[in-house]
Amino acid sequence: MGGCLHKPLQQDCSHYREGAAVLELGEGFFRPDSRPSRDLSVLIAAGLRQGGAQRPQRWLDLMAGCGIRALRWGLEACADEAPLLPELWVNDADGERGPLLQRNLAPLTAFGERVQLRRLPAEVLLRQAYLDQRYFDLIDLDAFGCPNALLQASVQALAFEGVLLLASTDGRSPTGHDRPAAVRRFGAAARVHPASWEIALRLQFAALAREAWLLGRGLQPLLAFSEGRTFRLAIRLRQHMQPKEEHQLGLLARCDACGAQAIQPLLRLQGWPPCACSNAGGRWAVSGPLWLGPLQNQSFLQDLRRLGEEMPASVAPATRRLLERLSADPGLPPTVWPTAELAQRLRLPGPPSQLDLVTTLRAQGFNAFGSAVMAGQVRTDAPYERLLQCCRNLDLEDR
Ligand SMILES: C[S@@+](CC[C@H](N)C(=O)[O-])C[C@H]1O[C@@H](n2cnc3c(N)ncnc32)[C@H](O)[C@@H]1O
Incomplete structure (x- = not known):
């Protein structure tokens, strides 16, 4: 070439x-x-x-x-x-x-x-x-x-x-x-x-x-x-x-149906917890071993x-x-969500501001960063339900 x-x-x-x-x-x-x-x-x-x-x-x-x-x-x-x-x-x-x-x-x-x-x-x-x-x-x-x-x-x-x-x-x-x-x-x-x-x-x-x-x-x-x-x-x-x-x-596991994610070190590998699907219809897609x-x-x-x-x-x-x-982003934790995906799952009119979401999650005591690897994604160790709740609350505040 x-x-x-x-x-x-x-x-x-x-x-x-x-x-x-x-x-x-x-x-x-x-x-x-x-x-x-x-x-x-x-x-x-x-x-x-x-x-x-x-x-x-x-x-x-x-x-x-x-x-x-x-x-x-x-x-x-x-x-x-x-x-x-x-x-x-x-x-x-x-x-x-x-x-x-x-x-x-x-x-x-x-x-x-x-x-x-x-x-x-x-x-x-x-x-x-x-x-x-x-x-x-x-x-x-x-x-x-x-x-x-x-x-x-x-x-x-x-x-x-x-x-x-x-x-x-x-x-x-x-x-x-x-x-x-x-x-x-x-x-x-x-x-x-x-x-x-x-x-x-x-x-x-x-x-x-x-x-x-x-x-x-x-x-x-x-x-x-x-x-x-x-x-x-x-x-x-x-x-x-x-x-x-x-x-x-x-x-690292992700359920495509509900969007939940979970991680496990190989040294402590057990069964996976339930995802957030209400009817237990979800299925983890597992990637790894990875860093x-x-x-x-x-x-x-x-x-x-x-x-x-x-x-x-x-x-x-x-x-x-x-x-x-x-x-600005150490790359930890490894669980990362696009704000657009979160908004889509919650049927919000638009994605939450990345900065607001990170600030809110941190105020609640979780680790949170805007991903430096892919734009428009938020990295956090907040439980998935809490993450979704923060997005809902931010949407309500915006109205
Ligand atoms: C991506 S280019 C390198 C670009 C360069 N480092 C730069 O910054 O512009 C890859 C180069 O590796 C050489 N190359 C490919 N396979 C190789 C191999 N097995 N051993 C040594 N050189 C190799 C190719 O000839 C090519 O010039």
Whole structure:
């Protein structure tokens, strides 16, 4: 697929500018709209550098395309005075990308031989790195389709406290639209759910957690978001698991007839309670095992926002908005309802204001947040009947 197909017509394919990078896009895949994910990777790299600049780091752009991420890491995340530059490993299996990558990475002269260009299948590079005991502090895995076949090798090549940025464009299997593929790729049930992007992210975290746990390592989610086409998340690999980390894996059930939802950690799995259907006619559709824990790490996001203030040219307005949104919603609890669905079920003339609903639920002592993952959705641990009652009351107040 030609890269220019993904760009506005007026855009010049020969010299694309983003952050401090000016580069050629070539004929391969490139999406200007993915800039927020690249900006975040620059901020994450800058944060890693600030946190561990006393020792040389190693960063890997595993599926580099035109090399824009690695180039921006080198130009923007390493623009400080610190003498130790990281090793930058830049890889793309498409051999035809080689000359383009070489031209695009030429501005990184200060790195000298610390830029390592490879044209290997990702699995080969990762396995070789493991055999050579070469561990990466940052791996960016920007895959086409589902990346799960590469997860074990990626986790094995990640340093302790290292960060893995993961992208998946497999939108069908984790959203309930290809259930056999969800079983094959995630070892999980994926059912259609109005918060389908969040379910997809939770299934992805679960797949990663299992790979980390198999190695006796722990997993800390840092951030997660989607625009419905690509599912992106970042995790930190911990040398040890946190106490009760396994409690974060569980099942999420939803009754399509009444809209009730329920969760259970696998470790405390029992029968499901009745849903809210009056005639017991409801039936839970169960998704999982998936990650029931937080999606976003608030202090990590605070650090990224601070870095964004220090590096304004690295942060597009859309990225700044994304960071604000993610900072306002930890991604807990995992039960999320669209306000439009609640209004429809109650036959209200329109959905309640998200802000009013969150405020009301909090005033009653429940956890409640506007979802940062999908617009117009409310996340809460309020019992379903209370949630519906709050919507009714808000509607009455509006009249
Ligand atoms: C989504 S694009 C990367 C986009 C780039 N990271 C960016 O931000 O613009 C995916 C790239 O991965 C490469 N690729 C696909 N499968 C691969 C594999 N198994 N190993 C290494 N590279 C691969 C493709 O050639 C393509 O350039």
